[in-house]
Structure formats: C-alpha cells, structure tokens
Amino acid sequence: MKTLVWVEHDNAQMKDATLAAVTAASKLGEVHAIVAGSGCQAVADQAAKVAGIGKVHLADDAAYANALPENVAPLIADLMGHHDAFVAPATTTGKNIAPRVAALLDVMQISDILSVEGDKTFTRPIYAGNAIATVTTSDEKLVITVRGTAFDKAATEGGSGEVEAVSGSGDAGLSAFVSEEIAKSDRPELTSAKIIVSGGRALGSSEKFEEVITPLADKLGAGIGASRAAVDAGYVPNDYQVGQTGKIVAPEVYIAIGISGAIQHLAGMKDSKTIIAINKDEDAPIFQIADYGIVADLFNAVPELTGKL
Amino acid sequence: MKILVPVKRVIDYNVKPRVKADGSGVDLANVKMSMNPFDEISVEEAIRLKEAGKAEEIVAVSVGPAKAQETLRTALAMGADRAILVQTDDEVEPLAVAKILKAIVEAEDPGLVILGKQAIDDDSNQTGQMLAALLGWGQGTFANTVEVGDGTIDVKREIDGGLQTVQLKLPAIVTTDLRLNEPRYASLPNIMKAKSKPLDQKTPADYGVDTAPRLTTSKVTEPPKREAGEILEDVDTLVAKLKEMGVA
Numbered sequence: 019m020k021t022l023v024w025v026e027h028d029n030a031q032m033k034d035a036t037l038a039a040v041t042a043a044s045k046l047g048e049v050h051a052i053v054a055g056s057g058c059q060a061v062a063d064q065a066a067k068v069a070g071i072g073k074v075h076l077a078d079d080a081a082y083a084n085a086l087p088e089n090v091a092p093l094i095a096d097l098m099g100h101h102d103a104f105v106a107p108a109t110t111t112g113k114n115i116a117p118r119v120a121a122l123l124d125v126m127q128i129s130d131i132l133s134v135e136g137d138k139t140f141t142r143p144i145y146a147g148n149a150i151a152t153v154t155t156s157d158e159k160l161v162i163t164v165r166g167t168a169f170d171k172a173a174t175e176g177g178s179g180e181v182e183a184v185s186g187s188g189d190a191g192l193s194a195f196v197s198e199e200i201a202k203s204d205r206p207e208l209t210s211a212k213i214i215v216s217g218g219r220a221l222g223s224s225e226k227f228e229e230v231i232t233p234l235a236d237k238l239g240a241g242i243g244a245s246r247a248a249v250d251a252g253y254v255p256n257d258y259q260v261g262q263t264g265k266i267v268a269p270e271v272y273i274a275i276g277i278s279g280a281i282q283h284l285a286g287m288k289d290s291k292t293i294i295a296i297n298k299d300e301d302a303p304i305f306q307i308a309d310y311g312i313v314a315d316l317f318n319a320v321p322e323l324t325g326k327l
Numbered sequence: 328m329k330i331l332v333p334v335k336r337v338i339d340y341n342v343k344p345r346v347k348a349d350g351s352g353v354d355l356a357n358v359k360m361s362m363n364p365f366d367e368i369s370v371e372e373a374i375r376l377k378e379a380g381k382a383e384e385i386v387a388v389s390v391g392p393a394k395a396q397e398t399l400r401t402a403l404a405m406g407a408d409r410a411i412l413v414q415t416d417d418e419v420e421p422l423a424v425a426k427i428l429k430a431i432v433e434a435e436d437p438g439l440v441i442l443g444k445q446a447i448d449d450d451s452n453q454t455g456q457m458l459a460a461l462l463g464w465g466q467g468t469f470a471n472t473v474e475v476g477d478g479t480i481d482v483k484r485e486i487d488g489g490l491q492t493v494q495l496k497l498p499a500i501v502t503t504d505l506r507l508n509e510p511r512y513a514s515l516p517n518i519m520k521a522k523s524k525p526l527d528q529k530t531p532a533d534y535g536v537d538t539a540p541r542l543t544t545s546k547v548t549e550p551p552k553r554e555a556g557e558i559l560e561d562v563d564t565l566v567a568k569l570k571e572m573g574v575a
Binding site: 156199 | 422
C-alpha cells in the first residue's frame with residue numbers, strides 16, 4: 019500500500035504531530051508525504067530526512083500558505099490517484115482537511131485511530147474514549163486521521179527521501195485567510211510536553227490561574243493545560259483546553275488542580291502515565307483515576323508544593 | 328437568507344456510556360438522550376443571526392430514528408421555524424448524512440449551513456467538511472465567532488495554536504466550537520408553540536441517497552481501566568513521590 023502523509027508545518031518548520039502520523043502510515047506500507055505551503059522548501063527538506071518517508075511531494079503556491087481546505091483538498095485528492103491511503107495527524111488542521119478529501123474521493127474517513135490492526139482495520143475511540151471500536155472499511159482508498167498520543171514519533175533523522183515538486187489548481191476562490199492570533203510561549207507544547215500542570219474552574223479567575231498554576235509549571239518546566247470550565251470562564255485561551263473536543267494529551271505526569279474530572283476532560287488526559295490530583299472535594303471523580311491525590315484547598319497546597327520543589 | 332441547521336439525537340453529555348457485555352456497542356436502552364451539545368450551539372447561532380436581521384428563516388434537519396422528532400422539537404422550541412426529519416433506523420455514517428444534507432440544500436437553497444463540529448457519540452468530526460466538499464462551498468470549522476458581511480462571512484476558528492480568521496464566500500458551511508455562544512433554554516410557552524410548527528417527514532430514499540455503511544464495527548470494548556491510586560497525607564509526601572519519579 020502506498021500512503022500519503024499530511025506534513026503539518028508553518029511554512030518554516032515541520033510540526034511534531036506529523037511524526038506520529040508517519041509511524042501509523044508506515045504500518046500500512048510505503049510512506050510518501052505532502053508538503054503544501056508557500057515558500058516551504060525547508061519543510062520539504064526536513065520531511066525528507068524523517069525516517070521512513072520515501073518521497074516528499076512539494077506543492078509550493080501562495081494559495082497553500084495557510085492550508086485552506088478549499089485549496090488543499092483538491093490537490094490531495096489528485097495525488098490520491100496514485101496513493102492508497104491519506105494519513106493526517108488529528109490536529110485542527112488535519113481534522114479540517116481530511117474529511118474534505120474523503121468526500122471528494124467518496125470514502126468514509128476513519129477518525130482519530132489508536133492502532134492499525136490490518137490493511138483496512140483500525141481501532142478508534144468513541145463516546146469520549148469511554149469505548150474503543152474496531153472498525154474495518156470497505157472503501158478502496160483510505161482517509162485516516164491519527165491520534166498523536168497513540169503512536170511513537172518517527173525519527174527526524176536518518177531518512178533520505180526525494181523531494182518532487184507537484185502543482186495543483188491553486189486558489190479555489192471560496193475562502194481567504196484573514197489573520198491569526200497565535201500565542202507565543204516558551205513553554206512545551208501541550209501535545210508533546212512531558213509534564214502538564216492543568217487548572218480548573220476552582221481557580222476562580224485568570225489572575226489566580228496565573229498566580230497559582232504558572233509558578234508550579236515554571237518550576238517543573240511543564241506545559242499548562244486547563245479544563246473546559248476554566249476556558250469557558252475566560253481564565254485562559256482556548257488552546258489550553260484538554261478534553262474530548264480539545265487537546266488529547268498523554269504526558270509522563272499530569273497534575274490536575276481544581277479539576278473535578280468530568281468525563282469530557284478525562285477523555286483528553288486519562289492516558290497520561292501518572293496522574294496527580296489536587297482538589298478539596300474528596301468525592302471529585304478525578305480521584306477515581308488519579309495515581310496520587312491530595313485532598314486540600316489548592317490555594318494552600320499548590321504554593322506549598324511550588325515552594326518545596 | 329435562509330439558514331439550515333442539522334441536529335443529531337445523541338446520548339446526553341452527562342451520562343457515562345456503558346459498553347455492552349457482548350461487545351456489540353454502547354448500551355443506549357433507557358439512557359437519557361439529548362440534542363448533541365455542539366448542535367445546540369448551531370441552533371443558537373442561527374437564532375442570533377435571525378434576531379440580528381441577517382437571516383429570515385431557520386430550518387432544522389435531523390437524520391435519524393422517529394424519536395429524533397423530539398430533538399427537532401427542541402430546536403423549534405429554541406426558535407427554529409420549521410423542521411425536516413429524514414427518518415431511518417439505520418446508523419447513518421457522516422458521508423451519507425452529508426449526501427442527504429446536500430440534497431436538502433439543493434431543495435432549500437440556504438445561504439448558510441451551521442453544523443456542530445462533532446457529535447459526542449461517534450466523535451467523527453466529519454459531516455460539515457464533507458458537506459462543504461460535496462457542495463463545493465467554503466468551510467469555517469470550529470467557529471469561535473462568526474460575522475456575516477455582504478456576500479461573505481468571517482469565521483474566527485479555534486485552532487491548536489490559538490485563533491485563525493478566514494473569510495468565506497456565501498453560501499458557506501460553518502461548524503461550531505464550544506465558545507461560539509451559550510445556547511438558550513426553551514421557555515415553556517415556546518415549547519408549547521413548537522408543537523404546532525411544521526415538521527416534514529422524509530426518508531433517505533426520497534433524496535436518492537444510499538446509506539449502506541462503508542465501515543463495519545466488529546467489536547466495541549472498554550478502554551483500559553485506571554484504578555484509583557492513593558490519597559497522600561500532605562504536600563511533603565507528594566514532593567517525595569515527584570522526586571522518586573525524577574521530575575523534581
């Protein structure tokens with residue numbers, strides 16, 4: 019089987035999320051990659067070095083600069099004429115593009131796979147991860163998105179793929195990029211952080227969130243996450259959200275502070291290696307899955323913890 | 328402008344799903360069902376656009392069993408004007424739902440279709456994007472804010488790194504994220520009024536769509552269970568544990 023992996027990037031740097039998709043694709047067969055962007059030769063060169071990628075298709079066109087699905091999906095659908103499976107990381111970009119490709123090819127996408135069980139058989143989470151379905155597709159061509167935490171990352175060195183320029187139909191004239199507000203932070207990205215400190219509604223305000231959560235995260239060199247309740251309340255921006263419809267994370271250590279543990283939140287973090295919960299409500303559901311818990315007022319316990327580290 | 332709002336009847340988001348012992352699926356017998364939360368946000372957004380004078384009519388659509396009528400009545404009670412139920416007892420995959428919706432769009436000629444970004448049962452996150460592809464329309468997925476202009480719509484989208492704004496030509500597809508709005512509750516008088524709003528009944532065959540599934544589910548299992556661990560006495564014990572783990 020010949021696969022085509024979506025390379026996620028910002029036109030300068032390949033994103034880590036690509037690497038788990040490469041690993042998943044390599045279980046299906048030969049791995050090719052598509053780098054669609056503008057002035058993105060450097061990304062194609064990085065992708066060509068990834069272990070396992072045999073060929074990189076580079077579509078360099080101003081219309082592809084922001085990965086608008088209206089422009090990019092037809093390009094991929096064309097390339098699928100000589101590939102058998104399109105494999106994208108289940109990022110917001112992958113989730114935006116892949117179903118559009120699937121519909122153009124008249125196939126059912128298999129979303130957010132956890133494992134490859136055979137040429138056409140995969141496992142995937144349903145019901146916020148409360149159930150795992152084993153699904154087999156009858157479609158000839160496959161369109162798949164890959165859950166990043168479920169696959170090892172392919173090595174970024176060691177490959178020697180060739181880069182081949184391709185062109186598509188460019189701007190479909192349906193959509194235009196206007197602007198982006200991307201948080202700049204020196205912190206590790208949530209989806210690749212080894213430690214995550216996450217705060218919930220009990221923090222009470224954005225000032226308290228900053229005052230209590232940030233120093234602990236600084237001490238541990240951790241990424242910062244949040245529950246939906248904390249995001250909805252405006253304590254932190256949307257890109258902090260961990261959960262069923264936010265980010266799916268699986269760090270070595272996840273510290274849940276003032277998070278009760280709604281199933282939608284657990285869906286995003288229960289594959290973490292060690293879960294630590296600090297909550298004053300001893301009946302909070304988070305304690306049912308935490309490896310270590312402290313029943314205490316977070317406003318006392320967390321500063322104390324930060325001080326003693 | 329007319330707005331089409333597809334809604335799905337799913338397990339209530341407060342219910343913890345249980346996997347059936349025989350591994351055939353999730354047990355939905357005697358389980359509370361509700362409108363998919365993202366679809367409530369879609370209905371709310373459509374109503375707000377109508378209230379702002381940007382839309383004249385809101386048509387709610389559901390593809391599902393006879394009981395999906397209840398979900399449509401909820402949409403009508405919130406403020407949708409009329410409803411279409413495409414009735415089937417089969418499980419209809421996102422691709423087939425998108426094909427049915429395409430046929431309805433062709434018949435109804437809306438300027439905007441607002442869908443939930445995903446249903447909380449199958450967590451597919453596909454239907455809106457697929458419908459956009461089938462219609463050849465622009466798509467503003469995971470919407471945080473929408474602004475209807477003159478023949479265009481600006482959609483601020485929730486993306487992994489933050490927020491992105493795109494401008495789409497109308498007609499277009501929008502899929503909703505959590506922060507787009509807070510859906511209203513239907514008032515009792517509006518619930519009563521909704522009972523007399525028109526609700527058309529159709530079948531997938533009326534739209535010439537084959538709903539035969541492309542995916543077959545061979546089994547459904549429980550995820551690996553996590554056991555509750557230990558409650559530590561104090562912060563010092565936690566510090567010691569963190570040191571053992573080598574993270575402090």
